[in-house]
Amino acid sequence: MSHFSMKSPAAARLALAAALALAAAPLGAQRVTPSASSLLEVTPYAGLMHFGEIADGPLGTSVRSKVAPLGGAQIGIKLSPNVALVGNVAYSRGDLELGLPLIGGVDVGSSSSWLYDGALELRLPTPGGFAPFVQVGGGAMTTKLSSGPVATTNTNPAFVAGGGVDVPLGHTLGLRLYVRDHVARHDAGSVGDLAMKADVAHNVSGGFGLRLSF
Secondary structure (H helix, E strand, O other): OHHHHHHHHHHHHHHHHHHHHHHHHHHHHOOOOOOOOOOEEEEEEEEEEEOOEEEEOHHHOEEEEOOEEEEEEEEEEEEEOOEEEEEEEEEEEEEEEEEEOOOEEEEEEEEEEEEEEEEEEEEOOOOOOOEEEEEEEEEEEEEEEEEOOEEEEEEEEEEEEEEEEEEEOOOOEEEEEEEEEEEEEOOOOEEOOEEOEEOEEEEEEEEEEEEEEO
16 A cells, blocks of 8 residues: 555656646647638728829929828739739828928818729748738729819829738738838829829838638
8 A cells, every 4th residue: 555655646746747738739739820721812901091292283382192091902812822813902081282392281172092903912921820922013093182172083003012921810810911002193184273293103001901711
């Protein structure tokens, strides 16, 4: 009996350690990585849009949109684990500003823009599950400028480039952080009594989205 009583505490500790190891093993095996079998991804996103100058006017004046909130969604179709075709639609609305020499910006109306494009996305997964990505493509911007009773709407082609990183939250869920640039020439025509000369502008947006894989 004494021989058994001396070994029983050690045996109990060994059994407890084995039980804990068996319980922890499944948790250690569960790595948060995107599902490799997913072919379709949908990413609603929100952020801010910084518009370039829409146009130059006489005597050093200019027309531009203030930084404005932006919301949109992206649909992606995987061609391979690291390559996808993506399509984006986004909308932004803010104040229209007239830039005056020495005075600065003066609110003169409102500006709203639809942005839509298609792009090729290249993703580089890392061992930790994080995936930096880049996008290159083309599309268009439809911009409506309103100043008092006068409004003008124009649609212009745009070159699109961007990048960011996907942060895995689960096998079919992830957080996307992004920056995108729509390079477009605004055929603004006129705003009020000002005749405008169209500029090529960088329209940069940045924000975050929730990536859903199917």
